[in-house]
Amino acid sequence: MPIQTIGILSPGDMGQAIAAVLNQNGLKTIAALDNRSERTRQLAAVANIQDVGSLTQLVIESDVVLSVLVPEAANLVAEVISNISKPILYVDCNAIAPQKVISISQLIESVGGTFVDASIIGPPPRVPNRTRIYASGKQASQLLQLRDHGLDVRVIGDEIGQASGLKMTYAALTKGLTAIGTELLIAAHRLGLDKQLWDEVSSSQQELASILTRSIPSMTPKAHRWIGEMEEIAETFKELGLTESIFYGAADVYRLVKETSLGKETPEECDRARPLDEIITILSNEAISDT
Template sequence: MGQAVGNTLRTNGVTVRTCLDGRSARTRGLAAAAGIEDVRSLADLLMASEVFLSVVPPAQAKTLAEEVAPAMRATGARPLYVDCNAVAPTTIREIAEIVGGDVVDVGIIGAPPRPGSRTRFYASGPDAERLALPGLDVRVLDGQIGTASALKMCYAALTKGSTALAMELLVAAKTLGIFEVLEREIADSQPEQRAVMERALPRAPTVAYRWIGEMEEIAKTFADLGLTPRLLEGAADMYRFAASSPLADERPERRDLSRTMTDTIDELAEHLASPPLDPRD
């Protein structure tokens, strides 16, 4: 997501920088491909920026804020801090307290942006009206930190939560020997759902490691309201399972595009049946 956001901003005339200190070769390659400039340190990045976009796996959102806050204090830099991560409303409010400056809560809905995409950047918070991201569809909701994240959590519960459920029930069907019958029934009686599953499931294992934390943040959102977190905790477990499979060795930009939903379920069912690795091996 970060690479696609940066590339869109750059192609619309924005200077985009990042700090790749300690990052993987893959991340460095993605940044270079997007034309994103690498600076020496986080402090240098903050001093050179008017807007700081946080786009990381949900489990790392608070950690990044905890790194940025002292660097802002040490340098005196005060960029607009825009948290674009899939986190619970209570989490983004904690992040705003950690940063202590001008913070915008953003919930991204849609695939990584590209020409012609319909990706939406829902924004909220007292400084949301200040947010300008050329080339991206920014939609301001209100002046409250947490509103945009709440929207993202409820929406992703439907989309990624449903994908986790589809993965689990189809792996179960394959293991029980009724996959072909069930797949035909879904195609006949739920053709739209069948099409969604065909689009979503082949990609899911390649991004499952990121979605574990997102499901946990949705579970936290529901628990904070007095609702059960268990449905989405189960979704997190399914993505944890997918992330442990050989399919997770791929990444979205280099996954096998010829792999179908059926192929994916076959491999996940085989992974379920395989014995766990001996840590001594």
């Protein structure tokens, strides 16, 4: 089936950037913006995403729906979509556990829809060759059409859960490491040892210092979204007979960041040039655990 119109759920930071790439490369993207925030509407307008109002109209007009949501919304939105009579090619791009993806696929397929499991690795695709979309499932090859429209899509298998499993394990490393780095740097600051620790890390762990210098400043406005992602990773590892405690702890770190002034900024408001030591000082002063 040729793909011409793509429904975006939802045009936040990632969804908006994906839509912009598709629009620039010859496809039409639409979104259901009824009752959405002014920020979401502005993001959609910047990317030339057309507002069709309701989810029902989005499904009616779409050849494929890309679900790019915060993890906790994935199930609820899929349930709403499944109650709309038109069968749809539904691509779940959310950072959720494989067992949850399998459940959503069964829901979509039970009403005649087609389901593809997908995971996004990398930042919003505003710069070419930095973002990959991995796909799995028996119909995953249908998504390869988007390679002709600016997206790096890679099919990795025919089983639902494979793409999501890749996301869970990869994000366990990257975002888990960012959480650990954030907490230990705050601890060092509160001990009055932040300079000494950073001098040592910069000397003996140069690659790690470089990673933390990049990852922590870009994390703070997204911490609220990463809470649910860490919890999904925890559930993934628990299902595999491994400890989930590490990642519930990482979720707690992001929960602390969320409540600070930096965590309340939007990605558009965030000062990407703010030095790491200034970020850690702010977080140290404002992040308080209630446990």
